[in-house]
Amino acid sequence: MTLNKIYNIWSLTSEDEDIQTQNTSKFYDIVNDIRNSKYIWSKQDMDTFKAFLKHNEKKWFVVNLFSKLDIIPEQLFQPFIEAAIHETNPSANRYFIEPCLRVFGFERVFESLNLHFQNGNNETKIGVCKAYYWARSPLVSVSKGDGPCETKGYHLKWNGHYYSDYDRDKETHYEMTASEVSKCKVVLKTLRIARRKLLLEEFLKNKDTDVRYQIKLRLPDDISSFSSENKALANLYFKVLAKDVVPDNYADLQLKKRLGIFGNNKLIRFFLKKKNDRIKKKGLITLKNK
Known part of the structure; x- marks a missing residue:
């Protein structure tokens, strides 16, 4: 068939x-x-899958099919990543990222997204930033009651009835050993430094409001969260933030774009800051706001 x-x-x-x-x-x-x-799968099948992944409707067939299969062919790794980048819904792009995390591992996914960000146009950079949200580390902090949190790692596995990588339950994941967690920390640190360096450099040279907004969402709010390798770039980044109003949520982004050249007005900056402070205090910032 x-x-x-x-x-x-x-x-x-x-x-x-x-x-x-x-x-x-x-x-x-x-x-x-x-x-x-x-x-x-034949070469013709691969060509069909690749074409489907570029189609707004047919790509969901590919996702649905491979969510129920334990293997994704190597030839479809980049098409899956590209489909995630070009998916405009920041919640739906996860359905392309998560299968790749399961089959190809977080390291390849992280590196591929970084490469697309580095070489892509503004539209691609924005798509990559949105995909970064779902390209998550296999390490999580687990609460131990009143004691300090413990870092654990989870491999994703096929359970014969696969739908999502997001919930780390026993049916879809198995726990890493302490040695594996330690190795993963080293790899993750290197990847995080590389990603933040890319984001910082792009923010400093790219004046596009949408690009800067998406980059800001993916960077820490505190200078102390940056590694020594990126500290100098981070200092420049925060200096720019002090002069340029880069909103924290989508509504304020649209407001700034409507204001145009008045978007950096000190009065407007004060207004946005007060508004964001109220929203954060009430805990109303969600993924949809971003």
């Missing part, structure tokens, strides 16, 4: 609930056959 036929089965909808249920069941049966037979 060709990919286009599988796609047609997946995409068929009907007001008749029984027919829709039959189509869904048939799609799952096909996926199970693919998984159980260890089907090898």
Whole structure:
């Protein structure tokens, strides 16, 4: 059965609930056959997948298909990353990032996003910044009651019924050893330094309001959070922030853009700061605000 036929089965909808249920069941049966037979995708299949991942609707078929398969072909790694970058919904891009984290590992995902940020235009840089949010470390801080938090690491695994990498439960993850956690910390530190260096350098040379806004969301608010390698750049970054109003949320970003040349007015800066302080105090800043 060709990919286009599988796609047609997946995409068929009907007001008749029984027919829709039959189509869904048939799609799952096909996926199970693919998984159980260890089907090898042809070059034509790869070309079709790549084309689908560039299509606003068909890309969701690819995501849905590979969310139920334990392996993503190597040839689709970059197309998945690029689909995440070009997905305008900052919540939906996770569905392209998370399977790559599971199959290819966080190091490759981080490095690929950094490369796209470094070489891309402003639109790509903005997309990468949004994707950074979901390109998460496998290390998490776990509370131990009244004691200090403990750092643990989790490998992502296939459980035969895979939907999301976000919830670190026993069915989709298994815990790293102490040695693996230590090694992961070293790798993560190097990657974090490289990412922040890229973001700082771009912020300092790129005057685009949207790019600066997205970069600010991905950088710490305190100079002490930057490593010694990036301290000089961070100092320059905070000096620019003192002069340029870079909003903390989407609503204020739109306000600044509407104000145009008046966006850096001291009175406007004061107004935005007071407004943001009130929002933060009430705990109303969410991902949707950003």
